[in-house]
Amino acid sequence: MKIQSSLKEYEVTIEKDETFFVKLREMSNTFYVIDRKVFDLYRELFSEIPEEQLYLLEATEENKVIETALTICEKITEIPAKRNATLISVGGGIIQDITGFVANVMYRGIRWIFVPTTLLAACDSCIGGKTSLNYKKFKNLLGTFYPPEAIHVYTTMFRTLTDRDYKSGLGEVIKFNIMAGIDGLENMEGSIGKLLDRAPETIDRFVASSLAYKRRFIEADEFDRGERIKLNFAHTFGHAIEAVTDYVIPHGTAVAIGMIMANHISGEREYLSQDIIKRSEKVLLQVIDIELPLLNRSIDEYMRAIRKDKKQESDSLTAVLITSYGDHGELSVMHDITQNEIQSAINYFVKLYGEKV
Numbered sequence: 001m002k003i004q005s006s007l008k009e010y011e012v013t014i015e016k017d018e019t020f021f022v023k024l025r026e027m028s029n030t031f032y033v034i035d036r037k038v039f040d041l042y043r044e045l046f047s048e049i050p051e052e053q054l055y056l057l058e059a060t061e062e063n064k065v066i067e068t069a070l071t072i073c074e075k076i077t078e079i080p081a082k083r084n085a086t087l088i089s090v091g092g093g094i095i096q097d098i099t100g101f102v103a104n105v106m107y108r109g110i111r112w113i114f115v116p117t118t119l120l121a122a123c124d125s126c127i128g129g130k131t132s133l134n135y136k137k138f139k140n141l142l143g144t145f146y147p148p149e150a151i152h153v154y155t156t157m158f159r160t161l162t163d164r165d166y167k168s169g170l171g172e173v174i175k176f177n178i179m180a181g182i183d184g185l186e187n188m189e190g191s192i193g194k195l196l197d198r199a200p201e202t203i204d205r206f207v208a209s210s211l212a213y214k215r216r217f218i219e220a221d222e223f224d225r226g227e228r229i230k231l232n233f234a235h236t237f238g239h240a241i242e243a244v245t246d247y248v249i250p251h252g253t254a255v256a257i258g259m260i261m262a263n264h265i266s267g268e269r270e271y272l273s274q275d276i277i278k279r280s281e282k283v284l285l286q287v288i289d290i291e292l293p294l295l296n297r298s299i300d301e302y303m304r305a306i307r308k309d310k311k312q313e314s315d316s317l318t319a320v321l322i323t324s325y326g327d328h329g330e331l332s333v334m335h336d337i338t339q340n341e342i343q344s345a346i347n348y349f350v351k352l353y354g355e356k357v
Helices: 019-025 036-041 064-076 093-107 117-125 155-160 164-182 184-194 200-220 227-233 235-244 251-268 272-286 299-308 339-356
Strands: 002-004 009-014 032-033 054-057 086-089 111-116 128-134 138-145 150-153 319-327 331-339
Touching: 002 200, 009 184, 009 200, 019 184, 019 331, 032 036, 032 064, 036 054, 036 086, 036 138, 036 339, 054 064, 054 164, 054 184, 064 093, 093 111, 093 117, 093 128, 093 138, 111 117, 117 155, 117 164, 117 200, 138 235, 138 299, 155 200, 155 251, 164 200, 164 251, 164 272, 164 331, 184 200, 227 319, 227 331, 235 299, 235 319, 251 272, 251 339, 272 339, 299 339
Parallel strands: 009 150, 032 054, 032 086, 086 111, 111 150
Antiparallel strands: 002 009, 128 138, 319 331
């Protein structure tokens, strides 16, 4: 799959075996940043990388900060290559965010190749060119747009993901399918069992379809000023959930919860039918596995987190909602979300999830 950006055309390849790793190792002037857990799990793939060209990184939200990016920049200055260097990063979305930022600012831009090793990164964040760093607890306040030269998705690596991380990725997969309209929802209803079982062909199919759906938005609005903002469906609530729980709840799971909250508001406003809401919830609840007391925070904490979200452009509260549903989901950026609606949505999810467990 080829993606067109203003900077370059780049390609996503879903790999069937490990041959592509051999080709990456044969490249010259490379520097690797690899998730430490991934390195430990797949040591044989990385055994021939010289130590001076390798940086292992703990993929935590606490490390997704400017200080980590500067440390990697310093390491890259120690190899002979300069603007002809290629940064190869292997890991999930946190590794992607940090290394994409580094590739953009290092020598005013160096080549960058990304190998996403989580379902979340492979189905969503690997395309679109966004790089984001956290600042003072709040998520993704610093960042740039800088797409990689190439993306290699090797879904076999998803077998070693924890249930927590794998289900987090499924949250974003479900999001794209619910956004797509009734066919997407039906497709998800019929496939969620195989996805939970990690059936390889089903995973490959949904990674490809998720990226194809997202591509329409990022090619039409690369710099997130209009149409692409609609991809933030459920993220106003999801990012707030991540922030108030100190990122104990992972991103895709927070987005899945955020979808239930957003759809509750759409239902209260009579944008969505109860049938669509309940069918969506039935799928979403299968990938949400949290300790409910984590959400026991004051509405003031949620509101502070929401107001720090970069999508908030004024004193009014902004969120993307589904405003009609049919062959395609109609998404609208709403600037009149009230605190009472947010409190109602939180209460609704807590009650719904409490009944499940």
